[in-house]
Every structure is written in structure tokens, then in C-alpha cells.
Amino acid sequence: MTTVLETIEGGTRYLEKRGIEDARRNMQMLVAHQLGCTRMDLYTQFDRPMQESELSPLRGALKKRCEGIPLQHLLGRVWFHKHEFKTDARALIPRPETEELAEWLLTWELPENQRLLDIGCGSGVLGLTLAAARPGWDVTLADVSPDALALATENAAALEITNASFLESDLFSAIDGTFDGIVANLPYVPESERATMAREVLHDPALALFSGADGLDLIRRFIPQTFQHLNPGGWLVLEIGHDQASQVAGFLQASGFAEIEVKPDLSGIARFPFARRPL
Secondary structure (H helix, E strand, C coil), rough: CEHHHHHHHHHHHHHHHHHCCCCCHHHHHHHHHHHCCCCCHHHCCCCCCCCCCHHHHHHHHHHHHCCCCCCCHHHEEEECCCCEECCCCCCCCCCCHHHHHHHHHHHCCCCCCCCCCCCCCCHHHHHHHHHCCCCCCCCEEEEECCHHHHHHHHHHHHCCCCEEEEEEECCCCCCCCHHHHHHHHCCCHHHHHHHHCCHHHCCCCHHCCCCCCCHHHHHHHHHHHHCCCCCEEEEEEECCCCCHHHHHHHHHCCCCEEEEEEEECCCCCCCEEEEEECC
């Protein structure tokens, strides 16, 4: 009978031959998911025999992974900051850069009664992380996709978050009032890059990835509208593409924003524009 360790090693070789990056970690995660344990727990179970009832669905998952189905979709969940979120094809798989953004925002000293808007919320990881960490905030999560909003709502319920509300809106089309802060991780990939993107990435909704020839169509629309929906002194933070900082800073300046800066991510890429509506 095949042991846990033999299963991991065999599956790793299978994934490597089919060009899957980080094959051993992928296989460990799939086995842990099948056994209902953590990846670290596997180290204490290497000699445990695996039953056919466990191996059969694992073979199916391996086949799908080799077909380019993202690991996160096969697992159905992803860790982001301090929480586990449900993830599937309804919304963008959370990226490490977005987690950096959330963690940076949580270092700020802000009042306990902030009214916050997360535009293009997707699965809700950004807005819900902020809502969970700051229970005194009133957080609105908005997205044009009803499927993404459904996923975000499911995540809020699973995390028992009560200070978040949800709204289907094309940017600000259905949003009234003003906010103390607005965060947004909008689509920013140029359409020209579609043909060269990894097949795993293309399992994300195209609506959450692409935004015109230069990737800035949506951000170009969004920034002028944002100014009108911020309270005086209110702040805006975005996540953008690796070569878009100067253009986005120009949009912010042209729209009347002040205190404009672009914070780099951990790789040194200018990734997170910050701006404030003047008092």
C-alpha cells in the first residue's frame, strides 16, 4: 500500500514532468487537503498508508493541476493576512502584493470610526481584512461582478464580519455619499499581454485582469470620480502594474489630489499609489 511520503514523491515527479513550478509544495498541499490536515502535519504521517478512497480524488486533482487549474482553485481556499478565505473562479486569486497593501494600511494610525470603500473588491480579501482588524470601521465592498460579490459575501459570513456591506456597482455608479478612505485593486493588465500570460492566471476572470491597451482604462475613469467621493482630507490607495506609477501619479495630480506618492512593494516595484483630497 502506498504511504503518504511515497504519494508525495510520486506526485511531485508527475508534476515536474508536466512543467508545474514548485511541484513538491503543490503536491504537499494537495495531499494535506485530501487528508484534512496542514502541510506541516504531513511530516508526522509519512509512513501512514493511503487508502484508495483517498488516492482516487487525489489523482483527479493532479490531472486538473497539470491542465493548468490553479492550486488555489483545487484547494478552494487561500490564506491572506491572518484569515482563510474561500477562493474560486468567480474572482481574482489574491496576490502577495495585495496582502502587502493590507498590512501596510493596518500600520496607519487612523480614527476608529473610519468610513471605508473597497472598489473592485473581488473575493473581499482586502476590504474584509481591514474590516476584521478594525471593527469600528464601516466598510463598503463594491464590485461590478455579482459573482465576485457573492463570493465576498460568503467570505464575510464565514469570518463572522458584521461591519461590512456589499454593493454591486460599476465603479461609483451605484455609490452615494463620501468616505474617509478608498482602496482599490482594479484590473491593470494591458490587453496585449493576454497571449503571454501563464495559463493558471487565465483561470481568473478576464474582467478582473484586463483594462484596455495600456491596462489603465479603468483607473483612468476611476481616479477623477474618486475625488468627488472622498471627504476633505480623505485618502486613496491603489494597487497598480509594475510600469504604471508615473502615469497614475499624473492622473492623481490632474484630478486635484495632494500628497501624492507611490510606495514600493517588497520587490522594489512602485506598486501602491497614495494620495489625499486636500482639506
